[in-house]
Amino acid sequence: MKKKRKYQGLITGLICVALAVLIVFGIYFVQKMGNKIDSELSIEDAQTLIDNTVMGLPGNVSTGAKYVADNTAVTVNDLSYGTEKDIILECTYKTVNIGDAIETNIDKYLENVYAFYLDNTAQGIKTNATKIKLYIAEIIEADLAASTPVTGEVTVYLYETTPGVFTPYLSDETVNTIFGGILDAKNIITSAHTVTHNGESVDIANLNTLRTGINDYIALKNYDSEKPDTSVPIEKLWNTLKYDFHRNFVVNQQYKYLTRGLATTLEITALAVLLGILIGFIVAVIRCVNQKTGKLTLLSGICKVYLSVMRGTPVMVQLLIMYFVVLLPLGVEKFPAAVICFGLNSGAYVSEIVRGGIMSIDEGQTEAGRSLGFNYIETMWYIIIPQAFKAVLPSLANEFITLLKESSVAFYIGVADLTLGGIKIRSITYSNYMPLIAVALIYLVVVLGLSKCVAILERRLSKSDKR
């Protein structure tokens, strides 16, 4: 029965997660199914779109690329509808084999521009990329005109980005094919690092101007290889989340605000808890001794005042007073100040819990201890407190979990805890939900983890109760 109960929570959790995943994927598929093209497109309109795109890609200044575009013809033969708001166009193309021309003649071009560059330098004229482009244009264009055109088949996609508006999507590969290897040509140019001059190999790795000049001649200035966005809302949400996650936590390793903050929070809590237990047990024992034997009246009175103050004022006010009024003038740093404040505060609550625990132990236990010859303190230490501790463990654990959460006000005196980590990220990115929910989730996970640990500890301690 107990075993069954143990796994019930886990199973319920798993079922919930599975359901959530199913629902998300369900929404995804429903939205995908609905993600159909809204309007139809004739082959003629598709042809016009393709022509405009092909003509537009080079822009106005790349005269070589423009020459290629002018001499390129892409003919739409067939049109079909895809599933992702896309139209598939089966086309044939005829174009200038610029890739071949550049590959064959690259050495010649480089020799020419290098000579041009040396010439200019000798005359004291500065050579820039535009001059090179203008100089080389005629030479290359002659080669292009002499080259044999290439033909072939190619598939081009149109995407409906908004209802009725179609955007052609030309991948790198497609552009390279339609424009006769123009991107290959670019790679050849940019990787050319030596030139033969007067029969000797000269290193021009540092003369970027030469390459840029040639490259400018064939560059596709209007080309954008990004695929048009036709994703469904849930995909967009997912992408937004990914993007926000990245800019909040990954950029500049901003997640370290949270990890370091968590470490600080745990350190403060752990140290304050230890201090709280120490103070709590001392106060509880003093009050119990006073209650049972009538001794330690003065100490007990001090304890009562301490309890009233600690339990009668908000922890945040205590923190501010403790730091700014008491500890700052003494030169105490923020971190120990927070530990002292939370420790003192927690001690008040712990002492009441422990006192309740001590009172709940049967009087016979004290009598048995005393009759064996233990004095009052020894009886407390060896016999009463171990039992009281076990009895109050769940309440103590709750107190510590409360303390972990309460420690989040430490950022008010500037302690860089987990909460302040979230606030810092928020002030950098102006993003609200991502850092704050992350902070909340981290607290939640830590608290649940602590609760689990306490449950395990309780099971261990209850060994002596087993029948």
Place this chain on the structure above:
Amino acid sequence: MISVKNLYKNFGENDEIKVLKGIDEHIEKGEKVVVIGPSGSGKSTFLRCLNRLEEPSSGEIYFDGQLITDKKCNIDKLRMQMGMVFQHFNLFPHLSILENITLAPIKLLKKKKSEAEAEAKKLLEIVGLPDKADAYPAQLSGGQKQRIAIARSLAMNPQVMLFDEPTSALDPEMVGEVLDLMKKLANDGMTMVIVTHEMGFAREVANRVIFMDEGKILEQGAPEEFFANPKHPRLKDFLSKVL
């Protein structure tokens, strides 16, 4: 060994409840004294005053010639020599049986753990529970618990054992095992003061039986004479009801 002189004990804020009204008693070494009497007669209070679990209101108690009612007296030292067994056993539930027995010898007599444990195992043999060393009190029956409680007291090597109604909280079938153990103890020469309702046991074991009522000792004597020929009318009345 124990001398009680003019012992008074009052309870309540203004001492308005008078429980013991002038007890004078002397217990010799090796004597087995059984105290009987109706409920509320003060017999348990009398017993608990002997090791000052109850603070006497007035009067004097001597143990081995030492005045233990003196404020300056180190009562903790003296209690080590006076074992006590309670009605409700009062075993320490958070400790195993072995730890229950060895706690006081290790902490108070500063015995080595191994030594204390060896002695504890011998005691467990004596009380007939050698296999329970690693058990916890909650796993034992009432009779077993009381036998462990006796072993725990014996571990301190006391000169006298005080029994406060040791069988009153037990199921009838478990009374025998505890009484048998106490008889064994008596035969070994232990000085014992026993508050009980077990008349058969009193008759068999006691050197002397004391009858208390309303805070006073009304009659005492050797058990044969005491039970066969009671003199005080209150005792006659009491015995007629319990026998």
